[in-house]
Amino acid sequence: MGGNKKGNIEDLMKELALKGDDLYDVVFEESDAPAxxxxxxxxxxxxxxxxxxxxxxxxxxxxxxxxxxxxxxxxxxxxxxxxxxxxxxxxxxxxxxxxxxxxxxxxxxxxxxxxxxxxxxxxxYKFDIWARIIDLPIAFHGKVKALASKIGEYVDSEPSSFDFEGNFFRVRVRLDVRNPLKKATSIIRGGEREIFAMKYERLLDWCQVCGFMGHEFKEHGDGVHPPSARDTI
CATH class of the missing domain: 3.30.70.330 (RRM (RNA recognition motif) domain)
Structure with a gap:
């Protein structure tokens, strides 16, 4: 962290064409801190x-x-x-x-x-959202954190319970808007891959052509795209 800050200072000095003797530092003491x-x-x-x-x-x-x-x-x-x-x-x-x-x-x-x-x-660039891993068998519930980390940063999950209705497992993930939305996650067991669809709750507008948020498919390029070019989540 300190090294990164030092690099930023050096970059800024270069951008402003500053030399060390061009700067006259003001010392900030803890007693100067606001309430x-x-x-x-x-x-x-x-x-x-x-x-x-x-x-x-x-x-x-x-x-x-x-x-x-x-x-x-x-x-x-x-x-x-x-x-x-x-x-x-x-x-x-x-x-x-x-x-x-x-x-x-x-x-x-x-x-x-x-x-x-x-x-x-x-x-x-990042925000949290609840997502559902659809049709996830109970034997794989111990892998929920690993599965969620494939679509974003794992934040939390809703505990598995027989009292819960619904054929899905809820996870809260932190998504980066610079990355396209992922619509599935998968597990390999005994050499066989099993794919599980993802459904996002309260999903915001996103482009079904490129997968990014910030615009809709009608705003991507000229906005004219065949149904086969559009994904759904």
Whole structure:
């Protein structure tokens, strides 16, 4: 982590044509730090959307979707990058632990913010979503974490129980919008492959031609594609 930060500083100095003696450092002491409550419950937000949108309607829609108990502070840092701060723990947990959130069918990507890091250094590409591994036999339930990791980062799963109705196993995964959605996962047993379809809950808009989120198939290329070129999930 330290090495990466050093590399970023060196890259920035090169980009700005700076030399070491061009800089006059200001020392930040811990006594200079803002009060803890001034930096708590903050997030950075980006909408994964290929086209422009109205920030007014974005803010209005998200306030409605989140149903917050207290007012949220919102600051536009740049186009499609926002800093938000909540005024109570409940609102912060509702937004950061709920979801997936979306605006006009496009993922709203959220990351915690500490108030010290450059906003440009924080990646906003991942979000959590519940998915169902369809028709997974009970003997394979011990492999759920490994199966989920093939479609994204494993976050959590719903415990297997005979009291649960439905021929699927629920897992929560963290998806990266830079990768196409995966529609299946598989197991090899005794040299034979078994394939299990994936169904995403509250799935956001995605392109059935390229598999990426951020646009629909009618916005891919000229938008004209035969049914055989389109996948379904």
């Amino acid at each position: 803890e409550e001034d930096l708590r419950w903050m997030i950075l937000v980006r909408v994964h959307m290929d086209k422009g949108f109205s920030t007014y309607w974005f803010f209005r829609n998200m306030r409605t979707a989140w149903d917050l108990a207290r007012e949220v502070k919102i600051k536009t840092l740049e186009e499609n990058l926002f800093q938000m701060q909540f005024n109570c723990l409940g609102d912060s947990e509702t937004v950061t632990q709920g979801g997936p959130w979306h605006f006009r069918g496009n993922p709203v990507i959220i990351a915690p913010y500490d108030g010290y890091s450059k906003s440009s250094s924080i990646e906003l």
